[in-house]
Amino acid sequence: MFTYLPQPLVYAEALLGQFTRLSQAADGAALVGDFLRGVAQLSGCELTQLYLLEATHGGLELSVEYLNGVLQPRDVADLPADYNGEQLLQFALHHNRVVCLDSMSGSLYETGFLPPQASPWQSLLCVPLVSQRKAVEGLVLCASRRYIDMKGFADSLGSLGSFVLGQLQLLQRLGRSNGNARPAPVSALNASGYGMLGNSPAMRRTYSLISKVLHSPYTVLLRGETGTGKEVAARAIHDGGSRRSRPFIVQNCAAFAESLLESELFGYRKGAFTGADRDRAGLFDAANGGTLLLDEIGDMPMSLQAKLLRVLQEGEIRPLGCNETHKIDVRIIAATHRDLALLVRQGKFREDLYYRLAQFPIELPALRQRGGDILDLARYFADKACECLQRDHVRWSEAALGSLAAYAFPGNVRELKGLVERAVLLCEGGELQTGHFSLPLDAITQDSSLHLRERLVQVERSLVIDCLRKNNGNQTLSARELGLPRRTLLYRFGRLNINPGDLDG
Incomplete structure (x- = not known):
């Protein structure tokens, strides 16, 4: 641990003193x-910072910093809104890797998270902090305006920081047992929505549900139509939780025949079947410590459903051709576009497995239920496509935006x-037109005289009517589903010219 330090015995003595001092701290x-x-x-550095993962939403937050001999939390106004774009911090966090920069002048990393100083920062060390659960839950960072080779400090500072994480949790437990615990502050959902896009009421409800389950062991069932982003949501749950530094593996249950799917999930031993010429670990073992997404779970054969239920209940698997089971620690997320409750009634899905999977269901909204998100997503995808093609960003005509807004x-x-x-x-000029989109002719508004705002009103009217029909005209349920106060919904009836007869169609 002290190989690269000039005076290892002196440093070891100082480190031991720090452990002793920290063990005596009375509060967080x-x-x-x-x-x-x-x-x-x-370390001899002028700056040290502690970043911790915020418990509710899993975002990285600067807890406190020590600068030029003064311990101070920096003014919130001077801090970034979030640290999702800080590549150096995110690399260390998600890959559980130490970052050591001896000369920052030639670094490719942006360091906007460092406080500005009269003379530039020259050396930096960023060390992940691993909790007793073997999950990365924070970062300790030190920086100097001098050129310092700091790689020799990494192991010892990481061990010291992990000890601090354990002490913090111990102090919190003691506080709760004494009745002095205060609820953790709940910050507003960040604009990134855990890497998902959209600010509609339907998506804000989705973000809220994701935030509730990030740090829990519950099995999550993602439901929604094809193309609603179930895999993206599963990735968000994994990346935002305590397993972020471990594998995230996806398996489509409809992609393999029954025998192949079983060997893919559970693995096999040499000689288990013809062609099994060696041992092979399955996806449960590959995802050990991390997350396994079972996509299209409704298409899993009944015989495999019984084996999956045992995995969920006992946390153990038995590879094909093996007589012994072994324990695994995998978080299961299931996803489907099918109605599992209906499949249960039809005898096509095990009832006990359904209730075990549906421990925490999240319904992902269809795009037609997300209102203005359609245009925001369209602009985002266009910008990304332009970047991929290495061309200038395109403009949008009102007609093109209107046609997308009116499409289901x-x-x-x-x-x-x-x-x-x-x-x-297809766009050879600088502006996207309606003709560049291969939309069905009967799916878009035919009245080309309507402006964008008028077409958006048409879309809003259709969404409200569809919601009322779905809820059999119940205004209270419809208002709740649309994320509106009932009084606002009644006001929109008049503005959108919605009459009782419109619900009969």
Whole structure:
């Protein structure tokens, strides 16, 4: 651990003193402050920072920093809105890798998270902090305006930081047992929505549900139409939770025949069947410690459903051709576009497995239920397509935006993405027109005299009427589903010219 340090015995003595001092801290604030002071003393750096994962939404937050001998939380106004775009921090966090920069002048990393100083920062060390659960739950960072080779500090500072994480959790448990615990502050959902796009009421409800389950062991069932982004949501749950540094593996249950799917999931031993010439680990083993997404779970054969139920209940698997079981630690997320409750009634899906999978269901909204998200997503996909093609960004005509807003998108976000990417390829000028989109003629508004705002009113009217029909005219349920106060919904009846007769269609 001390191989690269000039005076290893002196450093080891100082490190031991820090462990002793930190073990005596009486509260979390004192513990964190003493930790950063200790890191500054051990490393000789002018700046030390502690980043911790926010418990509710899993975002990285600057807890406190120690700068030029002064312990101070920086003014919130001076901090980034979030650290999702800080590649150096995110690399260390998600890959559980130490980042050591001896000369920052030639670094490719942006370092906007460092406080500005009169003379530039020259050396930096960023170390992931691993909890007792073997999950990365924070970062300790130190920086200097001098050229320092800091790689020799990485292991010891990581161990010291992990000890601090354990002490923080111990102090929190003691506080709860004494009745002094205060609820953790709940921050507003960040604009990225866990890497998902959209700010409609339907998507904000989805973000809220994701935030509730990030740090829990519950099995999640993602439901929704084809193309609504179920895999994206599963990835968001994995990346935002405590397993982010471990594997995330996806298996489509409809992609293999029954025998192949079983060997793919559970693995096999040499000689288990013809052609099994070696042992092979299955996806449950490959995802150990991380997350396994079972997509299209409704298409899993009944015989495999019984084996999956045992995995969920006992946390153990038995590979093909093996007489012994072994334990695994995998979070299962299931996804389907099918109605599992209906399949249960039809005898095509095990009832006990259904209730085990549906421990925490999340319904992903169809694109037609997301209102203004359609145009925001279209612009985003167009910008990404232009970047991929290395061409200037395109403009949008009002007619093109109106045609997209009036379309129902049965293929949801996946269909929108494909349509926009094709349109960018077809666009030879600098503006996207209606002709660049291969929309069915009967799916878009035929009245070309309508402006964009008028077409959006038509879309809004259709959404409200569809919701009322779905709820058999119940205004309270419809208002709740649309994310509106009932009074606002009644006001929109008049503005959108909705009459009782419109619900009969």
